[in-house]
Amino acid sequence: MNNKPRIGVYVCHCGANIAKTVDVEAVSEFASHLPYVKVARNYAYMCSDPGQLLIREDIKNEGLTRVVVASCSPRMHELTFRKTLAAAGLNPYYLEMANIREHCSWVHTDRDEATAKAKRLVYSAVAKARLLEPLTEKEVEVEPSALIVGGGIAGIQAALDIAAAGFKVYMVEKTTSVGGKMSQLDKTFPTLDCSACILTPKMVDVASHPNIELMTYSKVEDISGYVGNFDVKVRKKARYVDMDKCTGCGACAEECRLRGTIPNDYDMGLGKRGAIYLPFPQAVPAKYTIDPDRCLMLTRGKCGKGPKCVEACAVGAVNFEQEDEIVEFKVGTVIIATGYEIFDASKKPEYGYGQYPNVINGLELERLVAASGPTGGEIVIGKGDKAMVPKEVAFISCVGSRDDSVDKPYCSRVCCMYSAKLAHLILEKLPEANVRIYYMDVRAFGKGYEEFYDRVRREGVHYIRGNPSEIFKRGDKLVVKAEDTLAGRPLEDEVDLVVLAVGLEPRQDAREIIDILKLSQSADGFYMEAHPKLAPVDTATDGVYLAGCAQGPKDIPDTVAQAKGAAASALILLSSGQVKVQAQISIVDESTCRGCGFCVEICPYGAIELVEINRMGNMAQVARVNEALCKGCGACAAGCLSGSIQQRSFKDQQILPQIAVLGAMK
Amino acid sequence: MNTDANTVIESFIQKYDLLGCIQCGRCTGGCPVTIRTGLNPRRIVYDSRDEEMLEELSNLTEIWDCTTCNTCAVRCPKGLKPVDVLVGLRNMLVEEGVIQPTVRDALESIFREGNPWDKPRATRCDWMEGLDVRIVEPGEEVENLIFVCCTIAYDPKVQVIAQNFVKLLNKAGVDYGFIGEDESCCASEAHNMGEEGLFEMMIEDNTELLNSYAAKRLVTLSPHCYSTFKNQYPDLKAEVIHYSHLLKELLEEKKIAFGKECSDKVIYHDPCYLGKQNDVYDEPRYVLKQIKGAEILEFERSRERSLCCEGGGGKMWVEGTETKEERLAETRVKDAREQGATVLAVACPFCVLTLDDALKAKGFEEEMRVADVLEFLGPFIE
């Protein structure tokens, strides 16, 4: 290391942000007398072009070897100034920042004291700057492929985009078909396109695209590695049907002894299927699956005189011996598109959901109005002589949204609009029906949404402002107990059908992915983006992106937009082919490491492992950092009992002098 | 503007988090009395945000319609408690000394005699006559300290609740003790009628008294005492339970059993102070189910949707703006009869009184009777 460093100090005004509270002139004057400081300046905006030019010129003309910028948080502009140094031919890690904005001017009001504090911060940065070492950023190759977890519209769109750009895509979908919730919808607001018509072609494309390897009825078991180089392990569950042989003819399902006895999840349990099934006619892949929890052969080892499906299948695709298959592959990037679940309305017992068959949720109504649904699109509640065509219909909005009493403070963003859509569809099918929507606020924020709301009102959907409190039965009617808040009138409204506009919530199994990828969740439980505005598809883990409702409630337009955003982010990585890895990582001094493994436990990124080395003739266990995995968080360095792990740029010998001057200067 | 008044008003808004309200109307929609009175809790919450209106609001007769059933608070999506706003307004009135005579009598009686019924303290234990009751002294160790409730202690219609309980406790060999004449009102109704000062005083006195026993649990016979001790007495040392908790425990441990066959069809009415306010739904049902032969029915509106009987919230002493519409207690007995019940079982002395009145008003005495769970199971104790 150069024994005589030449330091330049640059104090930023940040317009008035800093200069209003801190006497920047005094700070730069103070800095100019500090050891090794050759120049000290202050300037209105250090991050501006002329500001950066100042630094570059000084590096050249004054022969600076270290730079201290006293301005905002390094989170804001550390990268900017590192580039400035590099542009002037200096190692970018010869930069040290003193945060005199967030840590000083923004949080203090007394100018004298703030100025004194700014001086101390600058002094401590200078004390560290002279001890900085040059670092080089390593580049690693990016595996030219992507993993997409979840085959809803978000996953489908991202997969198609990445595949179209020429990269390999592995798509893992948990259920037997891609499509997600959108495949369960009848028509879609605000344009009322038929959901299947716009979705099915995309589902088929995913299955047939040469660059996409689709794995349905599969589960990601493990993802290890780091940006550009993830190792993925997927379990393909046994379908007990040979995918290569099955033609999707359906002869087996016709014959299954349990045909029409098992509630079909796809139809929200309103329709029934057999033990061998295709969840819906347009399912992709159009291959049958045997339900291992219900099939008589698989649960009891015996199905009558012999399994009828085997008999029925002309190509011999049924195979009860089939086992789960584990596949492993490498990808450069991962997109999480695992979607959402609907709020379970039985958590609000006052609405009688689960108790009254004519209290249903929005998704159930989607299946009832859909031509492909269990009633062929007829709106009938119940079966046989109990079947009833509703005349008086009430929607209740915000069930499980905006409601602290069930820990769901957020707005689910789609329920206002899907209620309007479903109300319209009911009127279309049952023109005699009286449909009202009980609401607290109508949120019609999207393109064409307010217009759609206008349309359904004029069609005769009656909007009553008031969120109902209770539903109970009186005779064969349901009583909706509410208040029309605009009229200030409490009312008991007798209806035949109540539709609960249930909100969207994080999937119950959201933890599976969290455990595998160490993602964080925001307060609402959805996966958290790196920044709510500027990095909405990124996560805290490099190379892992979010798309669709996995990140938060969304309609289809926003889901698709975000999916395309995630695909674009993934493609930046894939097409550049190389990725820089963090330089300020931890390093182990193997001569002093005692191999206690404490750091291995501490590291949140699994970047440290214990290895055996030969230390002067003796075999010893020591910790070793995987440079590609280390994020430079410093947790290990703070935890190491023998001081053997040090983080580059934050070594003890670098930060102790920094702390010392802070203490010395009162 | 007077700054003092300003801080008071500010604290009214803050105290009840009035700015959190989104005017959704769930409170009014859920409020059981809105269909037969002029009360609209949502409007009261809305209007209370205007400091100038508070006085006017506190003079509205409808603020006395509230039964403090708590439905509004349970249903509010934003965590407000409209019921507390109403009680807060009542409190403003009481502080100004505007009190209905019946209310004043009740409050004075609590203050002087420790009960709202204008009865002398000396007769609080008259119900014990002929019974072998264990009374404990302060300092004495006792596992279950029993709190009787003023209504049960004095009203001959419901004294049987306590009497049967004693028999049960003796039979089961439970380590218990009653407080005796020193027992004083939990003051729940003083609070509900807006007498916050008296309520606070009673909290202090009662806490001192109750903590002076080395008791593990405080077993209450009325859900009103139960809820008040549990939720509004911050410094009680003993765990507060309702008698149905203890009965369930004794039945499970087989310390008590029910003998004789029963041929009744029993429908259970959830008291607001037990159910909605404290989520105790299963224990009383469990107890009833142990009675051999009893057919247990359910109201259409049960558990979280149970209909208030209008017995609480000071309604024993005040009139509000009730209209001629059917009383809720009458709706309740009608519903019970429609279900074919022969016994309308409850676990609350107020419910017994209001429902029994309604039963008589409807002339259903022949077909059906109202009984507290403890009263009903009396004959079946082995």
Ligand SMILES: Cc1cc2nc3c(=O)[nH]c(=O)nc-3n(C[C@H](O)[C@H](O)[C@H](O)COP(=O)(O)OP(=O)(O)OC[C@H]3O[C@@H](n4cnc5c(N)ncnc54)[C@H](O)[C@@H]3O)c2cc1C
């Ligand atoms: C009743 C109702 C009506 C609606 N109507 C409309 C409308 O008309 N217009 C509109 O724009 N929006 C509508 N929406 C919203 C719409 O459903 C969503 O915007 C959309 O489905 C989100 O797509 P997604 O891919 O993010 O999630 P999903 O559709 O939930 O798809 C997620 C997929 O990931 C799979 N998955 C989950 N976890 C894993 C895992 N660990 N591994 C592998 N796979 C996994 C799931 O099986 C699923 O296939 C409606 C919503 C509801 C509830």
Ligand code: SF4
């Ligand atoms: S329920 Fe709560 S948020 Fe809704 S109107 Fe009543 S007080 Fe306001």
Ligand code: SF4
């Ligand atoms: S406590 Fe009950 S009676 Fe009083 S306002 Fe609330 S819901 Fe109505």
